[in-house]
Amino acid sequence: xxxxxxxxxxxxxxxxxxxxxxxxxxxxxxxxxxxxxxxxxxxxxxxxxxxxxxxxxxxxxxxxxxxxxxxxxxxxxxxxxxxxxxxxxxxxxxxxxxxxxxxxxxxxxxxxxxxxxxxxxxxxxxxxxxxxxxxxxxxxxxxxxxxxxxxxxxxxxxxxxxxxxxxxxxxxxxxxxxxxxxxxxxxxxxxxxxxxxxxxxxxxxxxxxxxxxxxxxxxxxxxxxxxxxxxxxxxxxxxxxxxxxxxxxxxxxxxxxxxxxxxxxxxxxxxxxxxxxxxxxxxxxxxxxxxxxxxxxxxxxxxxxxxxxxxxxxxxxxxxxxxxxxxxxxxxxxxxxxxxxxxxxxxxxxxxxxxxxxxxxxxxxxxxxxxxxxxxxxxxxxxxxxxxxxxxxxxxxxxxxxxxxxxxxxxxxxxxxxxxxxxxxxxxxxxxxxxxxxxxxxxxxxxxxxxxxxxxxxxxxxxxxxxxxxxxxxxxxxxxxxxxxxxxxxxxxxxxxxxxxxxxxxxxxxxxxxxxxxxxxxxxxxxxxxxxxxxxxxxxxxxxxxxxxxxxxxxxxxxxxxxxxxxxxxxxxxxxxxxxxxxxxxxxxxxxxxxxxxxxxxxxxxxxxxxxxxxxxxxxxxxxxxxxxxxxxxxxxxxxxxxxxxxxxxxxxxxxxxxxxxxxxxxxxxxxxxx
Numbered sequence: 001x002x003x004x005x006x007x008x009x010x011x012x013x014x015x016x017x018x019x020x021x022x023x024x025x026x027x028x029x030x031x032x033x034x035x036x037x038x039x040x041x042x043x044x045x046x047x048x049x050x051x052x053x054x055x056x057x058x059x060x061x062x063x064x065x066x067x068x069x070x071x072x073x074x075x076x077x078x079x080x081x082x083x084x085x086x087x088x089x090x091x092x093x094x095x096x097x098x099x100x101x102x103x104x105x106x107x108x109x110x111x112x113x114x115x116x117x118x119x120x121x122x123x124x125x126x127x128x129x130x131x132x133x134x135x136x137x138x139x140x141x142x143x144x145x146x147x148x149x150x151x152x153x154x155x156x157x158x159x160x161x162x163x164x165x166x167x168x169x170x171x172x173x174x175x176x177x178x179x180x181x182x183x184x185x186x187x188x189x190x191x192x193x194x195x196x197x198x199x200x201x202x203x204x205x206x207x208x209x210x211x212x213x214x215x216x217x218x219x220x221x222x223x224x225x226x227x228x229x230x231x232x233x234x235x236x237x238x239x240x241x242x243x244x245x246x247x248x249x250x251x252x253x254x255x256x257x258x259x260x261x262x263x264x265x266x267x268x269x270x271x272x273x274x275x276x277x278x279x280x281x282x283x284x285x286x287x288x289x290x291x292x293x294x295x296x297x298x299x300x301x302x303x304x305x306x307x308x309x310x311x312x313x314x315x316x317x318x319x320x321x322x323x324x325x326x327x328x329x330x331x332x333x334x335x336x337x338x339x340x341x342x343x344x345x346x347x348x349x350x351x352x353x354x355x356x357x358x359x360x361x362x363x364x365x366x367x368x369x370x371x372x373x374x375x376x377x378x379x380x381x382x383x384x385x386x387x388x389x390x391x392x393x394x395x396x397x398x399x400x401x402x403x404x405x406x407x408x409x410x411x412x413x414x415x416x417x418x419x420x421x422x423x424x425x426x427x428x429x430x431x432x433x434x435x436x437x438x439x440x441x442x443x444x445x446x447x448x449x450x451x452x453x454x455x456x457x458x459x460x461x462x463x464x465x466x467x468x469x470x471x472x473x474x475x476x477x478x479x480x481x482x483x484x485x486x487x488x489x490x491x492x493x494x495x496x497x498x499x500x501x502x503x504x505x506x507x508x509x510x511x512x513x514x515x516x517x518x519x520x521x522x523x524x525x526x527x528x529x530x531x532x533x534x535x536x537x538x539x540x541x542x543x544x545x546x547x548x549x550x551x552x553x554x555x556x557x558x559x560x561x562x563x564x565x566x567x568x569x570x571x572x573x574x575x576x577x578x579x580x581x582x583x584x585x586x587x588x589x590x591x592x593x594x595x596x597x598x599x600x601x602x603x604x605x606x607x608x609x610x611x612x613x614x615x616x617x618x619x620x621x622x623x624x625x626x627x628x629x630x631x632x633x634x635x636x637x638x639x640x641x642x643x644x645x646x647x648x649x650x651x652x653x654x655x656x657x658x659x660x661x662x663x664x665x666x667x668x669x670x671x672x673x674x675x
Contacts, residue, residue, distance in 0.1 A: 001141075007134045014159075014664065016149040017180050018206070018629050019142075021129035023196065027096055028127070028188050034069030038101040044072065044108075045094045051087050063087050065095075072099075073107040092116040096128075112140065127186045146184050153177055162657045162664065163209060167646065171208070172201060179205035198635060208639055210631045213665035215647040216658045222274065222426075229403040231272040232375045236298035243327055244294055248287075255433035256284050262429050263292050263407060267376070273405035279431030280601035281565025282438055285409045286316060288431070289378045290323050292407050297329060297356040301375025304404075305359045308381050310335050310511045311518070311534055316380065317359040324357060334360035334369065337511045378407045411562065411601075432602075440599055441568040445552070445578040445592045454548055454577055455496050461546040462500050462527040466572060468546040470530045471563055472506075473554045483508040483532065489550070490530040500527040507534050533559065535566060542570030552578040552595075553588035557608035560591070561601055629665070 010016050031042040046065035054062050061076040061084060074095060076083065087093070097111030131142045153159040159177050168175070174182070179202040186195060194200040198207060245252070252260070259277055266273035279285050293303035305320065307313035317333045324331055332346045332355045349355035353372035358364060408426065446454070458468050470493060472486040483506040490504040503526040505517045514534070521529045522541050529535070529544075533555070547567045552560055560578070568574040578592050594607045633640075650658045 001137075004134055004137045005145075008132065008137075013149045013152055015629075016145060017153060017159075017184075019131060019146070020183060020206070020630055021131055023130050024127040024186060024192050025096065025130060026127060026192075030094070032069040033065075033067050033072050033106070036070070036072070036099045036106055038099055038106070040099045041097070042099060043094065043096045045092070046072070048087060048089050048091045048093060051084075051089055053084060061087065063093075065093060071105065073102070073105055074111060074113070075107055075109045077110070086115060087113075127188070127190060127192055129184055129186075150181055150184060153180070160660065162661050163205075163212075164650075164654055164657065168205075171204075171642075173205040173208065174202055176205060176209065178202070198632075204639070207631050207636050208643065209661065210628060210665050211636065211639055211643045212646055212650070213661040214628070214631075215643050216651060217662045217666050219647055219651060220658070220662065226271045229272055230270045231405050232296075232299065232301055232373075232402050233270050234267040234295050234299045234301065234375055234405065236295050238298075240294040240298045240327055241291055244290065244323060247323070247326060250435065252287065253284065253431075253433045253435055255279075255431045256287060259288055259429040259431055260291050262427070263288060264295065266427070267292065267295055267405050272403045273407065274426045275406070275429060276408045276410065276426040277429045277431065278410050280434065281411050281562060282569055283411075283431040283434055285380075285411065285431060286319055289316075289380075289407060289409060290320060292376055292378065292405075293320070293357050294324070294327075296376040296405075299375065301373050302350070302353065302355075302371050303357050303376040303378065304364055304371065304374060305357070305378040306364050306380065307359075307361060309534070310337070310361055311514065312380065313359060313361045314515060315540065320357060320359055329357060330355050332358040332360075334358055334363045335511070336361065336363050338363070373402075374404045375402075376407065377404045378409065380409045381411065411565070439568050439571060439574055441564055441574045441576050443564065443576045443578065443595050443599070445580060445596060448550070448579050448581050451579065454579055455493070457577070458493075458528060458546065458548065459497055459500070462497075465543075466546060467521065467524070467526070467541060467544040468528050468548065469535065469544060469566060470528060470548045471535065471550060472530065472532055473549065473551045486530055486532050493528065493530060497528065501525065502528045502530060504530045505534060506532040533563065535563070540569060541566070543572075545570065545572040545574040547574075547576045548579055549576065550579050551581055552592060553580050553584055557591050557594055557604050560595055561604045564595070564599075565601075 005011065005016070008019065010019055025041050027043045029043065030045045031040070033044055033046060036042055036044070044065075044067065046067035049064045049066050049071075051061070051063045054060050058077060061074075061079040063074040065072055065074060074087075074093075093113050093115055095108060095111040095113040097108035100107050100109065129143065129146075130139060131146075133139065133142060154177065159180075161175050161177075163173070163176075167173075173179070182190065182200075182202040183195065183206070186192060191200060195203060198204070259279075263273070263275060263277070266275055277285055277288055289305060293305070296303045305316055307316055313335060314333075317331060321331045330349070332350060334343075334346055334350075338346065346355065346358075347368060347370075350358055351370045351372060358369075358371075363369070458470070461468050470489065472489050486504060486506045490502055494500075494502045503517045503521055505514050509517075517526070517529070518535075520526050521544075524543060544567050547564060549555075549560065549563055555563075564576045567576060576595075578595065580588070580592065584592070594604060598604060647658075650661075
């Protein structure tokens, strides 16, 4: 039994109590069989008229019961000899289960049942909880264990009350024990709809406490990092920044200037900067990173810029080299495919401080990479890195008693309610303004039956001197199949559009080959680029004004928005065609509708949060960082402002309760938020 419970993540009495019901079944009223319909979950009572073991490919026990209003069949595929003895003709039985139509008759398969002489079951009434289960675990066994856990929790001192009484009174919340007792055993008059909607005070009590524990944990970690370590004070004269801004072919937007001021103020302090810069696709986050790197360099420190993919890292290296080399700074490029003498020279330059700025992939945190003195770490698309990878790069700067400042960037806009909880340990800056010259992208969704029309649209765009993307989306989570589909698509389009120069890029290509194709597209040597989702980030081709996304229903909203952001980067009117394969599910239809309605990345992210949940939106489901037991950030967003306020108050006035809350809900998982 312990192994089965462990599969559900249940190892303690408290975890068992926090394993909340999926739904409730009303067992307070016996329903007449004659009034049942297929799909009903019902309590019935009748007399067994016949009971037989039917042989076939698999034996089953079949009982026919009647209550005078109609007949119903009970069917058991997995049965025991004792059941055959119990369920005999003439016995009165009470059953609960789902009613299904099998031919002209009604049937319950594997219902829960009690015989007339089984008093405990015969008198059962009210609402019965239905729990998430795993193989080998029954509802009856789970209910017995939860009941025993509640009995143990009722013992004096067993389940400490960690929310101050005054706070519970103010919020009108019951004690934790009373809340859990009602959730697991609601009385017959309980407002079950409010419980299911997670709006009943008992549910709100549990949700509030979990959200509060996470908020406190992140705030504690932030203070711990700042208390345990100091960062270099990077307050340069500003000569490099001045020259850099003079060389830029554009003016910074007001939003960029505001965010740069916030970053500069952080770096001028000896408290390690922990700042998240989020901005929509093309809002100019990389310029902010370059300005931060220049401040570190001018003060004699080094900067490291890490991106999750070679394509994005290469794009950053190109930008940084173009911007910083005219200022006399070498920018190292380090990835898994840089080897030989080139790699040795770069490592030596980073180690002796000759190279002040290094750009790369996860190769930057390998043991062979040693920085002379690392003052700034920039992590792009932070949520794509594993926890330990981000931590390893931060620790490389832990020299001379100093920690590097951290600047985290993401082009996946995060709704405010999610950011204030998921990143409570970070200061958040938002670039909420696009540079002048960016044109809105018109988005349309059409079925793939109109593929010929789409191909003609590509022909017309390229004939007008523009370029286009054709994106093939993931097939069955297989990079190999995805690459094959992209190759086949490129071949078909080359045949349909013989006058166009068609290129192909996918994840299974060697980095150098991928870079060569992307370079040719950027240089205007290709008209149409067929690609997989590897182009989601890091590709900047202002002349590309048309994007076709095939099978967009396979992707999430934020990823589709990222892809769409590859066009509209120049002054020409741009379009994105979502070519779907019908019929669409309701979710897919809604998702594509959102993209047609708005190009605002923050609105897209808010709707994505509603559809997919925080773990998928942040890409952190596998890290444990957002492993909530009962709370849901999208559903429970209305609680977050109050949770934030209470977290601050508890840390000030009731630190002993704050520590106990974190231990109860998070325990060892707290270390995940350190990065």
